[in-house]
Every structure is written in C-alpha cells, then in structure tokens.
Amino acid sequence: MGILLQLLIVVGLSPLLTGMMRQIRARLEGRAGAGIGQPWRDLRKLMRKRPIAPHGTTEVFRIAPLVLVATCLVVAAAAPFVTTASVLDPVADLFAVVALLTLGTVALALAGIDTGTAFGGMGASREATIIALVEPTLLVAIFALSVPVGSTNLGAIVTSTLNDPAQVFSPVSLLAAVALIVVIVAETGRLPVDNPSTHLELTMVHEAMVLEYSGPDLAMVELASSMRLTVFLGLLANLFLPWGIATTGQPLLVAAAVLAFVVKVALLGACLAVGEVFLAKLRLFRVPELLAGSFVLGLLAVGASFFLA
Amino acid sequence: MQIRHVDAGSCNGCEVEIGAAFGPVYDAERYGARLVASPRHADALLVTGVVTRNMAAPLRRTFEAVPDPKLVVAVGDCARNCGVFAGAYGVAGAVRDVVPVDLEVPGCPPRPEAIVDAVRKLTGR
C-alpha cells in the first residue's frame, strides 16, 4: 500500500514540482508564468502527437525512455518517502538507489549516441564525464551518512535520524548535506552545472541527448526528468529532515506523512528555483572543479564521522 | 504549445519583437506557449524573414521534422509576401511558397502584442 501511494505521489506531483519551479522563476523575473499545471498539459499534448521513427536508430533509442522511467519508478517505490517499512526494503540500499538512477542516465546517453548526430554524441560525452566525476563525491557522502547508523539501508538511516534528532546538526551531517546538494544539482542537470532551458547546443548537456525525441517518447523523458528531481529532493529531505514520516501503517500517520513529504519537497524545490535565478551556468571545464570541491567536503564529512565519534 | 522559431533569412527585426513578446512585459509564456530547442519538441513553427535560396531546403526539412499535428506561423511582412525584399536575387519566395502556412502576423516588424495575439490563437487561451 505504501508503495502504491509513493508511486502515485511521485508520478502525479513531479510535473507539478517542475511547474512550480518554473513559476517561481517566472515571478522572480517579473513575468506572470504559465501556471503550475502547465507541464501536465504539455505531457497530455505530447501523448497525442504522432510518433516519429528516425532512420538509422536501433532499439536502444526506442527503449531508453522506458528504462529511464522504469528506474525512476523502482526508486520511487523503494525509497522511504512516506513510510519507513517497505516491502522493497532489500532494494532500498543507498548504493543500489544511486546505481539505478545512474542506469537511467546511461540509457539516455546510449540513446544520444545512437542517433548518430553530433548533438547526441556531445550530450552523451559530457553527461558521461559528469557521471564519472560525481561518483566519488556521491559514494563518499553515502559513506559519511552510513557511519553513525552502521548501515546504508535507507530505512535504517531515516529511523536513526528520527530517534536522534541532534544528529542532523552535527558537522558530519552538514558537510554531507552540502556535498549531496552539489551532487543533486549535477545529477538532475540544473544550474549551475547544466541549463535545462537553453537553446544553444554548445551549452547543452542533458538537452542535447533528447533533441531527437518527440511525442510519447519525449513525454516519458520529460516525466522521468521531473521524477528524478522529485526523487533526489525527496531523498535529501528524508535523509536529513525525516520528521513527519510514518513509521507504522496507521492511515492518519500515513496521510500526515504524505503532507509532510509534499511540503518538504516543495520547499526544497522552491529554494533550488530561487538559487537558479541568481546563478549562471558554469563553463563545462569548471564543473570538475566544483565537483572536486564537493568531494573534499565529503571526505571531510567521513573524517569528521571518525574523529568526532 | 511548444514553438520552434526558424529564421529563414530575416533582418532580425522580427526576432527582436519575438524576444520582447516572450519577455517580462508582454509574456507570451503565460498563455502556455514555450520556445523549444528542436523542431522535434515543437508543435508549431514560427518563421520569420523572407525565405532565401540557402534556407529553402532547410526550412522544408525543419517542417518535416516536426511531429503531427503541426502548424506554421509566418511572422512579419517578409514572411508573408517577401516585404521589402521582393524580387531580390537571393530570395526563393515567401514562406507559403515553401511550407503550408496556417497563420500570418502582418507588420514590419509586427508589434509584440500582435505576436502574443497569434500565440493565443494557437493555444486557445
């Protein structure tokens, strides 16, 4: 039951998250914006477009959006967003979740290469570089999070933070949180690593891989992007601020947990959107410096977890 | 409604007006329209400028790249009937000579309000 609820929330509300972030951006830029529901309208319209099969692509091009959506669905079902006890608990390991999300990106990169155009190859090449450089920070930050708990199981980490709220304000947690924020920005392709609304191919990373998609495939890619953002923000929220999550199956607690999750993710998304308005995109070869800095923070977090324990 | 802009050979006057139409003052985005980076993502093409000889085939291919159902909007007098460049040696014709046009926006350049009106006709809001 918890799984179904989490899936419904993530699938249903993630386009609204994207809409809300675009709306906040528009308002801060002095425009009226299209409204929160615009991404859903766009998805509905895309589903009704006639699909296009470009010459010279293989099954990888057709299957990649499905793999992307499937990985997001599995993570949305397994991660502790609404309840901590999940049937998919053996899958809810932080390493496994991160690897699943990487699988989705890899599928998209392969689809980009499969188009055989320079755009797809360039997007895939840049995305592969960013994945390679984000991995050390990500895994070291997970290491830092797991040391106080003794496990990388998501449910265990959330329960441990619930039982010991002071843990959140320790240096370990704060350093790991900052490192993870940089990682999330890199993995979801937001400013300052990548501009999701750019038209200039030379500045594209994620967009370049999907330039060839249209109709229902594009709808799946867009939905998966929103779901990835929701899932990452949800993980950030529940790993560091888990209050409100339901530890038992009582309907009242579960309803409160849904509300808490939605509020937390919305707040984090709003902060991200406000930050994006004031940031410019980094040059591609400055991104490794940013990621190296976050890696140092992650290493410090692990060191702190040992020396301050 | 996602829109892809194609410059078929314009003097960029219409581009400035389109930029203003999607900017903070006139804000065409609040009616559900968005400029996108690829014709595959688009439902409508916003074509500016007279179609030069070099851009005739690319414009046709861009039109073919847009998935059905699709629309074409010709913005500016040059796009409608070659405007001031009628009869020049580099001109292949107006936009309707190359791709079927569904909506025209007159003016040289058209005011941003006229462009926003055309966008509202496309989105129905």
Place this chain on the structure above:
Amino acid sequence: MNLVLGALLTALAVGALSAVAGLFLPRDVRPAVVGVGVAVSGASAVVAGAAAMTGQAAALVLPDLLPLAGVLVTVDALGGVFLAVTGGVAVAVGIYGIGYCRQHGLDARGVQAVLPLFVAAMMLVPVAASVGTFLLCWELMALTSLLLVIAEHRSRPAVAQAGRWYAVMTHLGMVAILIGLLVFAAHAVDGSFAALRLAAPGLSPAVAGLVFVATGIGFGSKAGIVPLHAWLPRAHPEAPSNVSALMSAAMVNLGVYGIVRVGFDLLGGARDGAAGWWWLLVLGLGAVSAIYGILQAAIGTNLKRLLGYSTTENMGLVLVGVGAAGMFATSGDVTLAGLAMAAALLHLVNHAAFKTLLFQSAGSVLAATGRRDLDDLGGLRAGMPGTTAAFGLGALAASALPPGAAFVSEWLLLQALIHGLPAAGVSAAIVMPLAVAAVALTAGLAVATFVKAFGIGFLARPRSPQAEHATESPASMLAGMGIAAAACIGLAVLPTLVLPTIGAVAGASVGATDPVQIDGMTIRLVGVAGALSPLMLTIALVVGLVAALAGVRVLATRRAARAARLWDCGAGPLSARMEYTATSFAEPLQRVFDDVVRAEQDVDVTHHDESRYLVQLVEYRRRVPDRIERKLYEPVLAVMAAWGRAGRRLAPGSVHRYLGYGFYALCGLLIVLVVTR
C-alpha cells in the same frame, strides 16, 4: 578416488588428448575436435572445482614424476574456486574457438595443440602443492601462453614485439616468484606447501616481508597490476581473441591466487599484526591500478587494448578487496575480513564471466570487419545483432550497474570498506575513505568507458566500409558467446546461488565463518547491517519497464510511427564522418585528467607552394602513451642498454683476455677460500 580427483584427472586427460588430436588430425576437423575437447575438459574442471569448494578435498602424490621433488597436487576450497573459474572460461572459449580458429586461419597444428595445454596448465596451478610443482606449472602456463600470443606473428609484425615484452615480463616475474619461494623453502623442511605452512610462524618479519614482496612482484605482474602491467595492453590486442579471453579471464586470476595463497595461507599473514603493511601495500597498489587502468581504457580507442586495461582495473578492485581483508584480519575483525575477501572472490568470478563475453564479441567484430579501432566501427547492430547484444550485456556487467553482474560484488566490496572505519584505527580512518573514493571513481569511469565502447562501436551508423559490410559470426562463435552470456545473467540475477559457497571459502581463508547469509532472495551480511536483493531489484525493474510500456500504450495515440530523417538542423546529408567518435567522446575526460594522461599531439601544416598563407594539408596525430611505461620502463631499459654497451667492452674478442679472466677468477676464489677457512 573421490569426485574432485576424478574430475580433475578427467579434465587433464581430455586436455592432453585434445593436444595430441590437435597435432595429428587433418585440418578441417582439427578446430572442432580441439574446441570440443577444451570445452569438455573445462566442464570437468568446473565439476572438480565446485566439489572442492563445497568441502571435498583431494590430494595426489607422484614422487617420481619430477626429479628431486616429485609432484604434489592438493585440491582445497581456495584452489577449487580458481579451478572452477578456469574451467568455466574454457568451456565458453572452447566452443567459441571452433568457429573463430577456422575463420582466422588459426587452425595450424602448433596453435591447436598448444591451446589445450595452456588450459591444462592453468588448471594445474591452483592445485599445485609444492614449490617445485607450482613453479613447473607456472612456467608451463607462461610458455604455452607465449606460444599462443605470437600465433599470428607472420601476418603482423607488431605481434612479435608484443610477444617479446610478454616473454621478458613474465619470466622476470617468474624469477621473482622463484626467489621468494626458494627463500621461504630454505627455512622449511622441504618444498611442500604443508611444510611451508609449518615453517611460517618461525620466520622473522623481515624474511616474511621479503618473501611476500618478492612473490607479490611476480604475482602482481601476472595479474596486471601497476607498475608491472605493461605486457597486458600490448599482448591482449595482438593475441587471437580466444587466447585473449583465456588470458584475461582465467590467467590473470592466478596472479591473485598466488597473492592470496602465499600471503594468507602459507605465510599466515592474517594472524599477526606485524604483517599489516603488506596488506596496505596490496590495497594501495590495487587502488592505483584500478584508477589508472580504467582511465587508460576511458581514453583509448583500440577495442581490445581498452578491454585489456579494463582487466587491470578489475584486478585492481579485486586486490583492493584482498588488501582490505588482510588489513581487517591483522587488526582482529575477521568477520569483516571474510566479507572483503568474499567481495574480492565474487568480483573475480564476475569478471571472468563478463570479460570472456567481451573479448569473444570483440573477436567476433574483428573477424567480421578486420578493424580494431572504435573510430572505424559503428552501425554493427544491423549486420551483427547477436554480437551487439552480447557486447551490450557484457558492457552492462562491466560497468557495475544493476542489474549487471559486477554490481553485486562492488556492493559487497563497498559494504566491507565502509564498515571498516571503527575497526582498524587511525590508518583505516585515512585509508578507507580514500579506498571508497578510488572504487567510486573507478566505477564512474567504467560507466563512461563502456558507454563509449558499446555506443560508438555498435550503435548509430557505420564509420567505415568494413563496418558497413559486416555479417554475423558463425553458430559456434555465437554459442560460445551464449554460454558466457548465460553465466553473466546467472551471476547478475541469482548470485545467491554461488555466494554461500564463495563466502565460506573466503571466510575460511581468513579464519572466519560465513560472512554472508542468504535469506530467500536477499543477501544479508553477517555481523554488520546490510542487505541487498539483486533478484528483487531485477524483477522490480522488469515490472517498471512493463508498467511504463503499458502506460504508453494506453495513454498515447494509436497512430503508427512516421519514418523521418534524423534532425540535423536542416542542412545535410549527415555523413558518417559527422558522428561522434571514441576519441571525441573521451575528450572531456582526457582534458580533466590531462595531468595524468599527457596525450602527445603533433600538428603538421603543409602550405601551398605559391603562398605561405594558403594551407594545403593539415595532419593531426594524437597518441596517448602509457605514462608509467614512459616514466618507469624507459629509464630502466635505457640503463640496461647502457650497461650492455659497457659490458661489450669486457668482451673485445681477445682470447688472451678471456683466459686472463678465468685465471684471475680462479685465483680470487682460492684466496677467498683460504681466508674464510
């Protein structure tokens, strides 16, 4: 005569018979018979190894076979793992070789006779139980592999050079192992491993350290560990692909076997704390090899060289696990040591499966197109769908992503490393995060490498006429690839079947009990908190895929897709030259890691005769040299060459001088004898 001994003897007998058959049968049936023989021998070895892993042991003593020492064979659990892995690889490669050898002109008597001997030698190394037997089998393995590596030297000159490097390095390694084992045996009653085990507690730390380092040099070189890895990326591209598969998936494992056998079993390195620095050294070298290997693979464009460097990377990861196991064991936490060792052994098994598959597909591509450079391939999906699927599966497994095979072993390795923090004190507090970072960077670069290899090599459009006209391989090659693919899928989805056995073996080698427990579909760690269910993950992914597909079918429009040309900005047509190549794909990575990689670029501009301002031709060449070779090997080779030149002056050709040398040496020896008596 129990199952283990019977199966082992069957394997060796079938191997010997196949070698004889390879010498005497006519050319058209030679590859088929030898291939089937190798496969049967391999299957037998798998049975022997599996039985040994579950606890049955066997011993065989043949005192008169070797002068002075005799042949001692003991099959125990640790040897059983390597025996089974070698056998499994032999099964796949044997079947694959039937078609490959015929296609590539490798059905000469020499090659076909030596191939089963190579497999038999690889089966004998893990079961050798005395110094003499071990060295004999090791040398047999080295010689047979050398003969196979230079099999094609008549058609390509680069093969001879690669053979020379391989011969020199493998024999230098053998000398190092010889020195180490002889020093060890000198302190024991005789050369048998049982006697060495008894003598180990009596060794001083300096001698034990010397033995470990000396044998470690030889075994590390065989495993392809930096800085003694230089033979790997040279020998693998030049050897025939089935030989490359055998070498990369079965032979390099024996380097790890040697380190584990000598370090943990014979020297007892898990017991006392003074040996802690050994395992730190192993872990450090493993981490450096992993990063260096995968970085070179990420930048490289030669398909088989890329796979060779990937072998260095994976062996580095295995040694990270072995080193971590040693560090935990010497600081007292044997459960965690067992976990790290189990991760290392499982990664070894996974690597054997996917490396076999990758080399087989690479060989298939080479046979069909004659091209080894990724920049010339592409578009192979249309002509070679089976090979493309096989390489895709192998690439998924190699990049350590779920639901691939290496994901489970990397998960276990990471779990062992992250739980090691409180155990081993301040040194662990510094080493473990760096080790995790190294494993993570390796994983990220491996993803980039295999996306490049699979995407550029097999997808999109062909970049050369040979790639365009490629056709699928014959059925025997596809069958061989199918066997390896089945092993990859089995290890990915159902590692719960092999983990208990491997875990028990790992635990026993460090002195612990089982480090992993299987709970239905889930792998649970013993002593620390951690659980993973690869089967559940795969099922969840499949369900997710089906749900996504169903969602699209239900919600999307039912109109048929319209065929269209690719979006290329309207100008066109798109030629194959406009596609991204492997070089361009890796360029951002090369720029980021420029300090390590230091690519060399040459630009030659030819101007027109009439005017210096008009350019006629620009030639651009970029080479990525192996920097360790540059910095380490070239000075050593220069010193050796200088020494040789200096030595030439000692032998000018005058007989008087040579007689004088003999006279003075004899006088000096007599004086020394008088003085020391």
